[in-house]
Amino acid sequence: MNHFLSDRINQLSTSQTLAMAALARELKAQGKDIISLSLGEPDFNTPDFIKEAAKKAIDENYSTYTPVDGYAELKEAICRKFKRDNNLEYKPANIVVSTGAKQSLYNIAQVMLNDGDEVILPAPYWVSYYEIIKMSGGIPVEVPTSVETDFKITPEQLEKAITPKTKMIWYSSPCNPSGSVYNREEMTALAKVLEKHPNIFIVADEIYEHINFSGTFCSIASIPGMFDRTITVNGVAKAFAMTGWRIGYIGAPEFIAKACTKMQGQVTSGANSIAQRATIAAVDADPKVLKFMVDAFHRRRDLVVGLVKDIPGFKLNIPEGAFYVFPDVSFYFGKTLRGTKINNADDFSMYLLSEANVATVTGDAFGNPNCIRFSYATSEELLIEAMRRIKEAVS
Numbered sequence: 001m002n003h004f005l006s007d008r009i010n011q012l013s014t015s016q017t018l019a020m021a022a023l024a025r026e027l028k029a030q031g032k033d034i035i036s037l038s039l040g041e042p043d044f045n046t047p048d049f050i051k052e053a054a055k056k057a058i059d060e061n062y063s064t065y066t067p068v069d070g071y072a073e074l075k076e077a078i079c080r081k082f083k084r085d086n087n088l089e090y091k092p093a094n095i096v097v098s099t100g101a102k103q104s105l106y107n108i109a110q111v112m113l114n115d116g117d118e119v120i121l122p123a124p125y126w127v128s129y130y131e132i133i134k135m136s137g138g139i140p141v142e143v144p145t146s147v148e149t150d151f152k153i154t155p156e157q158l159e160k161a162i163t164p165k166t167k168m169i170w171y172s173s174p175c176n177p178s179g180s181v182y183n184r185e186e187m188t189a190l191a192k193v194l195e196k197h198p199n200i201f202i203v204a205d206e207i208y209e210h211i212n213f214s215g216t217f218c219s220i221a222s223i224p225g226m227f228d229r230t231i232t233v234n235g236v237a238k239a240f241a242m243t244g245w246r247i248g249y250i251g252a253p254e255f256i257a258k259a260c261t262k263m264q265g266q267v268t269s270g271a272n273s274i275a276q277r278a279t280i281a282a283v284d285a286d287p288k289v290l291k292f293m294v295d296a297f298h299r300r301r302d303l304v305v306g307l308v309k310d311i312p313g314f315k316l317n318i319p320e321g322a323f324y325v326f327p328d329v330s331f332y333f334g335k336t337l338r339g340t341k342i343n344n345a346d347d348f349s350m351y352l353l354s355e356a357n358v359a360t361v362t363g364d365a366f367g368n369p370n371c372i373r374f375s376y377a378t379s380e381e382l383l384i385e386a387m388r389r390i391k392e393a394v395s
Contacts, residue, residue, distance in 0.1 A: 012135060016365035017127055020349070024359035035386040036359040037374040040176060040324070042241040044293050049285065050240060050278045057277030066270030069261040070097025070249065074276050074283075078249055081283040085209070086219040088232065090251040096260045097279075099271045101207050101235040101248030102128060103264070105170075108203055108231055108250070109136035111259035117167035122153040123367030124326065126176045126205065130367065138167070142367050147328045150317045151178035151368075155189045162197055169194075172205035174212055177366045177373040178326045179301075179319020184218040191223045201256075202230045207248075210239035210290050213298045214320035221251070228253055238322075239290055240282045245275040297323050300376040300383060307387035308374075311394060323377045326363065330370040337394060345372055356389035 002010055020038040028034045069075070075092040082088040098104045105128070113119070115137035121129055123142045133140045143161045145151045158169070173182045182190070194200055204220050221230035235248030250260065264270075304325050308316050313331030332342045338355060342348050349362040349372050363371030376383055 013131055015127055017361050020359050020361050032357055034357050034359055035382050037386055038359040038361050040375055041243050041377055043377050044241040046241050050281050053281035054274050054278040057274045062273045062277050066273050066276060068265045068270050071276050074280050077280045077283045082251055087222050088219060088251060093254050094251050094257050095249060096257050097249045097271050098264060099268055100246040101233050104233050104248040104250045106132050107260040107263050109133055110263050113138040118163060118165040120161045120166060120169040122171050124151060124177050125367050126172055127365045129170050147315050147317050151180045152182060155193045158190055158193045166200055168201045168203060170203040174208040174321025176322050177324050179322045179324050181212060181214045181320040183216050187218045187220050188223055191220060191226050195225055203233060204230055205233045207235050207238050208322040210287050211294055211297055211323060212321040231256060236279050236282045247271055247275050247279045300380060303380055304376045304383055311391045323375055325374050326371045328370045329372055345369055348372060352390060352393060356393040358386045358389055
């Protein structure tokens with residue numbers, strides 16, 4: 001029946017992180033003891049002070065349509081957050097609040113890209129960038145990195161990827177899936193290349209900003225010359241354990257913010273009223289309130305890195321942020337494990353699901369065919385058991 005559907009949807013890939021999570025749920029429902037390390041979702045509850053703000057908003061009858069680009073009070077709070085955490089001087093006119101950072105990214109692609117415009121994607125990249133760009137008529141240009149370079153691109157690689165058709169570069173730092181964090185020195189070196197190409201815009205996805213063990217965080221928009229051409233994307237899903245509240249936002253040049261508001265006005269209109277009121281409390285809070293979560297992720301990172309190093313054939317960098325490890329498993333390609341031929345990361349990921357009952361995500365989904373992604377946003381006890389099962393399945 002697919003011939004009745006549009007070419008657009010037929011050419012769109014399914015999100016492999018969501019597909020693997022659905023498969024894991026299905027197998028669990030059949031009674032299989034599956035440990036799912038596939039979804040990028042904190043296993044903490046939303047902090048109480050944020051829930052209280054939401055309850056208060058319900059009692060105060062915040063139940064009508066919201067302004068398309070977000071409540072004025074929320075946009076002001078986001079401006080304060082950008083100043084406090086990132087030293088960025090955005091005004092409310094630069095801010096657009098959306099239904100999750102995913103909608104923010106989709107808005108940007110829709111308002112910025114024409115057919116054939118190229119978008120540089122340092123690989124690995126978050127799974128949805130590629131499809132959102134493609135769906136908006138853009139051409140994703142992948143720049144490969146590896147575990148040896150800590151999955152970061154060099155200024156030379158960036159320079160080489162630029163053509164007269166390059167319109168944008170999209171990246172995340174801390175990175176999903178690799179956990180890599182670009183420091184100020186590395187950002188400045190990339191900005192020097194971009195300085196020579198003033199028509200290229202930058203999408204800086206900073207959703208994991210606070211889940212960061214490196215001790216440093218640098219917004220590329222804070223580097224001289226970059227502010228007026230950077231769209232900073234953020235949200236409350238990851239750091240505040242608010243994935244289901246669906247609030248993301250951008251700080252952008254005013255003409256881009258206006259265009260995103262225009263686009264959103266025809267698609268979803270303003271984001272959820274109660275979630276927006278709760279988000280005011282989240283972004284106004286001192287990031288120190290997140291310390292207990294960040295400390296827990298840091299402990300788990302150290303635990304998982306130690307356990308993965310013990311698994312033969314896995315090559316790993318030390319991720320400095322987010323809550324993922326992204327080991328290179330190409331050692332197993334071409335080998336046969338328990339009667340199963342492993343040709344690539346897809347095969348390896350499916351093998352771990354069937355033999356170890358552990359759900360991971362193939363690196364292919366993120367533009368790196370040698371790796372698989374584990375999320376360590378789960379209990380230490382489950383992580384220890386998952387790594388034990390994986391080690392057993394490959395030995």
